[in-house]
Amino acid sequence: MMLPKVELHLHLEGAAPPGFIRGLAKEKHVDIGRIFDERGNYAFTGFRDFLKVYEAATSVLTTPEDYRRLTLAVLEESAASGVIYTEAFLSPDFCGGRDLAAWRDHLAAISEAAAEAERRDGIVMRGIVTPVRHFGPEKAKETAMCACETAGDRLVGFGLGGDENICKPRDFAWAFDAAREAGLRLTAHAGEWAGPESVRDTLRDLRVERIGHGVRAIEDPALVDELAERGIVLEVCPGSNVALGLYPSFRAHPIHRLRERGVKVTLSTDDPPFFHTTMEREYAMLAEAFDWDEGVFGTIARTSAEAAFCDEDTRKTILKRLESANA
Ligand code: ADE
Numbered sequence: 001m002m003l004p005k006v007e008l009h010l011h012l013e014g015a016a017p018p019g020f021i022r023g024l025a026k027e028k029h030v031d032i033g034r035i036f037d038e039r040g041n042y043a044f045t046g047f048r049d050f051l052k053v054y055e056a057a058t059s060v061l062t063t064p065e066d067y068r069r070l071t072l073a074v075l076e077e078s079a080a081s082g083v084i085y086t087e088a089f090l091s092p093d094f095c096g097g098r099d100l101a102a103w104r105d106h107l108a109a110i111s112e113a114a115a116e117a118e119r120r121d122g123i124v125m126r127g128i129v130t131p132v133r134h135f136g137p138e139k140a141k142e143t144a145m146c147a148c149e150t151a152g153d154r155l156v157g158f159g160l161g162g163d164e165n166i167c168k169p170r171d172f173a174w175a176f177d178a179a180r181e182a183g184l185r186l187t188a189h190a191g192e193w194a195g196p197e198s199v200r201d202t203l204r205d206l207r208v209e210r211i212g213h214g215v216r217a218i219e220d221p222a223l224v225d226e227l228a229e230r231g232i233v234l235e236v237c238p239g240s241n242v243a244l245g246l247y248p249s250f251r252a253h254p255i256h257r258l259r260e261r262g263v264k265v266t267l268s269t270d271d272p273p274f275f276h277t278t279m280e281r282e283y284a285m286l287a288e289a290f291d292w293d294e295g296v297f298g299t300i301a302r303t304s305a306e307a308a309f310c311d312e313d314t315r316k317t318i319l320k321r322l323e324s325a326n327a
């Protein structure tokens with residue numbers, strides 16, 4: 001039987017099937033350039049190029065209706081991989097250009113699709129508003145205001161993605177403080193394209209409770225101890241790291257060592273079609289690389305449910321569904 005899974009780190013646009021983007025580009029008669037390989041998959045040469053291709057693909061998503069259809073397509077894929085709860089990164093930058101009224105319309109469309117997917121497939125979705133780091137701190141403030149105005153049952157968190165080597169975490173402190181005051185829970189990408197200092201600075205200056213990736217903490221044993229002691233949760237995306245060349249293979253990935261050292265690790269796909277992955281594939285690759293069994297995956301799913309930014313009733317339901325699958 002397929003194991004039930006909980007995913008905490010999924011970029012909504014990054015989960016767009018390439019065929020969906022191609023179809024939309026055709027419908028709208030827009031030229032998005034050469035972003036696909038001869039087999040129709042997204043093509044890029046490294047992280048910076050990945051970000052460019054990501055933004056080119058996203059440029060065809062222009063209306064709430066596009067996002068409604070995208071959300072339905074993405075959640076269908078996730079559910080097919082056994083995901084019962086997912087947190088999606090949502091970007092007002094792409095959903096209406098940080099205009100509050102436009103963002104409200106996009107979020108309403110995403111939410112409508114999420115409710116439909118929940119009825120159809122039983123998958124539960126919550127959103128995390130995520131400014132794009134390389135768009136700069138001023139835009140992140142506008143994004144934070146969109147997040148603060150729409151915080152609620154569907155929108156539960158605030159994050160930070162994009163190029164980790166642009167700006168410092170403290171440049172985004174205003175946005176994170178505003179989000180925290182609005183009751184949003186916090187996470188940020190760090191320790192992916194920069195080392196342990198980036199993780200330390202992010203924890204100190206943005207006061208997040210989870211870190212997106214965070215895997216390069218492994219380069220500093222004292223930081224690994226600190227993460228374990230403080231119960232900081234890492235949203236680890238091994239397939240993404242391998243596909244983007246951060247590690248040469250799953251076997252070389254630090255997730256196993258981090259786990260052994262007592263760090264709370266969770267498992268996600270990041271941008272699955274870009275990295276030719278699914279939650280099912282992540283599980284299979286890790287089972288093969290580290291001999292992980294159902295017990296390990298069960299613990300990881302429980303850790304993920306406990307670290308989810310949803311309300312307590314939803315968490316209880318998710319934990320129950322995980323439990324009954326183990327029974
Ligand atoms: N946006 C989408 N995927 C990302 C990643 N892996 N790192 C940073 N920003 C991203």
Ligand code: ZN
Binds near residue numbers: 009189212
């Ligand atoms: Zn990410």
